[in-house]
Amino acid sequence: MRTFSFRARLAATMSALILLICAAIWVYVPRKMEDEAIALISHKAETLGQLTAFTIHPSIHFQDRAALEEALSGTRQDKDVSYVIVDDAAGNRLASFHPERAAAGGHYRVTTPILDDGKEIARLQIGVSLERLNRQIMQTRVAIGVMTAIILAAGLLAVFLISDVMTRPLRELATAAQRIASGDLNQRVPARRGDEIGLLADAFNDMAAKVAERDASLRLLSRRLLSIQEEERIRIAREVHDELGQALTAMKIDLQHLGSQHAPLQEPLTTIGRTIDQIVDLVRRIATDLRPAILDDLGVTAALEQQLRRLRETTGMKTTLTVTEEPQLDMLTGATLYRIAQEGLANVVRHAQATDVEVTLAVRDGAAVLKITDNGRGMSQDQVANARSLGLIGMRERAELLGGTVVINSDPGEGTTLEVTLPLNKDGHFASAMR
Numbered sequence: 428m429r430t431f432s433f434r435a436r437l438a439a440t441m442s443a444l445i446l447l448i449c450a451a452i453w454v455y456v457p458r459k460m461e462d463e464a465i466a467l468i469s470h471k472a473e474t475l476g477q478l479t480a481f482t483i484h485p486s487i488h489f490q491d492r493a494a495l496e497e498a499l500s501g502t503r504q505d506k507d508v509s510y511v512i513v514d515d516a517a518g519n520r521l522a523s524f525h526p527e528r529a530a531a532g533g534h535y536r537v538t539t540p541i542l543d544d545g546k547e548i549a550r551l552q553i554g555v556s557l558e559r560l561n562r563q564i565m566q567t568r569v570a571i572g573v574m575t576a577i578i579l580a581a582g583l584l585a586v587f588l589i590s591d592v593m594t595r596p597l598r599e600l601a602t603a604a605q606r607i608a609s610g611d612l613n614q615r616v617p618a619r620r621g622d623e624i625g626l627l628a629d630a631f632n633d634m635a636a637k638v639a640e641r642d643a644s645l646r647l648l649s650r651r652l653l654s655i656q657e658e659e660r661i662r663i664a665r666e667v668h669d670e671l672g673q674a675l676t677a678m679k680i681d682l683q684h685l686g687s688q689h690a691p692l693q694e695p696l697t698t699i700g701r702t703i704d705q706i707v708d709l710v711r712r713i714a715t716d717l718r719p720a721i722l723d724d725l726g727v728t729a730a731l732e733q734q735l736r737r738l739r740e741t742t743g744m745k746t747t748l749t750v751t752e753e754p755q756l757d758m759l760t761g762a763t764l765y766r767i768a769q770e771g772l773a774n775v776v777r778h779a780q781a782t783d784v785e786v787t788l789a790v791r792d793g794a795a796v797l798k799i800t801d802n803g804r805g806m807s808q809d810q811v812a813n814a815r816s817l818g819l820i821g822m823r824e825r826a827e828l829l830g831g832t833v834v835i836n837s838d839p840g841e842g843t844t845l846e847v848t849l850p851l852n853k854d855g856h857f858a859s860a861m862r
């Protein structure tokens with residue numbers, strides 16, 4: 428269902444109110460005028476009837492038609508009088524003025540009996556035209572209509588301006604809240620007077636400050652935990668590799684020595700030796716997965732090369748690595764880049780059905796930029812935006828912890844490009860404090 432903005436609803440309500448008031452005026456005022464004018468006209472008509480009856484009474488009494496016409500001339504000249512009819516008691520016409528108009532509407536009619544010693548000798552009918560009245564009412568209606576339109580226009584403008592001014596702080600709050608929701612925790616709204624909206628703005632700013640504070644300490648904590656995790660991995664990897672690896676190698680040498688001294692044991696000992704070789708390989712793999720020594724010894728390029736070599740060997744995919752400038756990375760950020768590359772490449776293998784994968788590493792605008800492009804089946808923007816699985820979310824979070832970004836460009840059938848940007852400080856090291 429479509430919802431209208433608060434401003435639109437406020438404007439609509441106030442406009443409806445203005446319209447209602449104008450409509451009431453439009454209906455009530457002309458009706459009131461009409462009532463008053465009709466009262467006035469009826470009074471005038473009654474008076475005119477009495478006066479005319481008095482004037483023509485002698486001429487009717489003496490049956491003098493010429494005098495009757497003469498006596499009626501004053502009444503005829505009245506411009507509101509539309510017709511005059513004088514009939515005798517038997518209904519014969521004695522005199523008239525536009526009698527045909529009597530049948531038509533639009534008149535106020537008065538009938539006045541003309542009495543002679545209490546006996547009706549004639550009857551006078553006068554019709555007073557309502558045309559002038561109707562015209563006046565029409566003019567009033569038009570004037571009120573025009574006034575209504577002007578009031579409505581002015582009212583709407585005022586409503587628009589008032590509602591704009593009234594809702595501006597709310598809109599600012601909504602915009603700031605949206606920006607905070609999208610990650611810009613430095614958003615604040617301007618301080619206002621101490622009214623309700625001012626209190627809301629203050630509360631909002633307080634809340635935003637607390638959220639930013641909490642977010643900063645969470646980031647610090649996460650960074651610290653990642654650091655500790657990475658250090659721990661280095662330690663375990665080293666111990667597994669050095670201690671376990673060396674112990675196994677020593678064990679193999681002892682077995683070989685034992686075999687050379689006891690010929691019947693030679694064969695089973697060779698089998699055990701092969702198993703030990705497999706365990707040594709496994710130990711190396713575990714150590715490399717935990718933290719590739721190459722990352723610390725030779726840097727991220729060599730580590731990426733090693734990853735891609737492994738990918739070629741296990742999948743047969745065509746891989747290329749282009750490094751335009753090797754960024755100098757500290758322990759945590761080197762690991763971040765490496766882990767994101769690891770997850771990105773794992774996704775290519777698991778989901779892309781690609782034949783080619785291209786990795787580039789560069790330093791651009793003071794940031795290390797790693798791109799992984801595959802020619803696989805790609806994914807929709809919806810899939811990119813609504814990822815619930817930990818892979819994509821984890822990549823983003825790792826990058827954001829160091830002030831960086833992960834952008835995925837992909838369309839179904841068009842392959843996927845994953846671009847990781849991690850800011851470097853002036854010396855080419857990551858700006859983020861590790862601990």
Ligand SMILES: Nc1ncnc2c1ncn2[C@@H]1O[C@H](COP(=O)(O)OP(=O)(O)OP(=O)(O)O)[C@@H](O)[C@H]1O
Pocket residue numbers: 774775777778779801803804805806810814815816817818819820843
């Ligand atoms: N390179 C790619 N090509 C095509 N689809 C991809 C690619 N990378 C990711 N996807 C799609 O995006 C989804 C989310 O990826 P993500 O790494 O978050 O989860 P996952 O790999 O399915 O699970 P996880 O990584 O948590 O084990 C995948 O399920 C896949 O459908």
Ligand SMILES: [Mg+2]
Pocket residue numbers: 770773774818819
């Ligand atoms: Mg994944």
